[in-house]
Amino acid sequence: MQIDVQLIPSTRLPEDLPSRTVVVFDILRATSVIVQALRQGALEIVPVSTVEEAFQAIKRFGPGTTLLGGERGSRKIEGFDLGNSPGEYNAGTVSGKRVILTTTNGTRAFHLVSTGAAVLAGSFLNAGAVVGECLNQKRDVFLFPSGDEGRFSLEDAVCAGRVIEGILREQRSSCLTDASRAVHALYQRFSKNLKEALTLSTHGRELLSKGLKNDLEFCAQTDMTDLVPVFKEGTLRA
């Protein structure tokens, strides 16, 4: 099994993407929210790239069983039901509902890598389960940290390194690229204190400055669920 990582989120993707298991990471906060919402009983999450697409989509589904969630500039969007804090996605609010989600980085990433053999949502919350699914699939793995508006983001890379650590524990002979070696070393640096990586990162500091400390603490929790969201035909389901 070969494991590669896209260090910088870009549209230049490997040609063999259709034969790889792809994992998208947007720790702060899209993929953490997706895991949490499905864990709390949401039917499905529909990630869309723009606010306009979100409003179009809710017309299609009708508002009764569908909620609008997401952020721009880390803030809830006007006219939306939910922001991008995992704590908002509790069973009382999302159980049995579809959520249309649009965020600055993560929701776009799913559409970018949609040609992968399987496309999973990864976070610290479900990292161990993502490792298990990558091993089950028995394909080469392509990890896609979705970054921060086209830039590298520390917290997404550290989580990609966590998945590499898990795969290596089971399959020591896995083949690493220089990029996957680097994010693995990065995970090792922060493994004893993941919250440190989140509070050092540019995006983490931005969230802290906006009073969203609880979100950081939530997203730094590890292996609280076995749920692995899979992106297929435009929607994420458990």
Next chain:
Amino acid sequence: MQIDVQLIPSTRLPEDLPSRTVVVFDILRATSVIVQALRQGALEIVPVSTVEEAFQAIKRFGPGTTLLGGERGSRKIEGFDLGNSPGEYNAGTVSGKRVILTTTNGTRAFHLVSTGAAVLAGSFLNAGAVVGECLNQKRDVFLFPSGDEGRFSLEDAVCAGRVIEGILREQRSSCLTDASRAVHALYQRFSKNLKEALTLSTHGRELLSKGLKNDLEFCAQTDMTDLVPVFKEGTLRA
């Protein structure tokens, strides 16, 4: 002082490049060769992107005091005087001579970032001196690991992390981006055994497979010179 790193060698460069000190890294082996050649008394190194340009340039300078050096596929180029092993660039061969150098990654990188306020060649051999020069310049710093044919390379990133470590020791308040934080953490992981980073890297393993172990050992040496090559008007001088 802000320090940023281009994790993936690309043509998408920061807009404020003309106000930054830029350091190019191609540890295996172009920037190590450049440092070694100048240290051994070469007059100047003229980095060119293609083999054709190298043959054009030697016509311009005349062959008497000018040598052709470089590689393609890690091998010496037909008709060239020198390959890309630092050991070839000894005083007996290069002292008082100009060297036209073309390599797969490093020599192109200098032309890519040529609009920097100052453009330096960095390697483990002169890392401490590069730190000193970055501090002298009192500008924001842009580190450019030249990578491996458009891909991230471990050894170049680790050396960029070494320069960050040196700057932080003198200026703890320096501002790091997520990318510079990551390569700094990477350097910390390998700082006690730089040769390990070189032998783990894709390009390092390729050189080992071609019997170039001596080159790796040479390039893993730290702070053996105070010489800092500066790229100006198409040429590198001490």
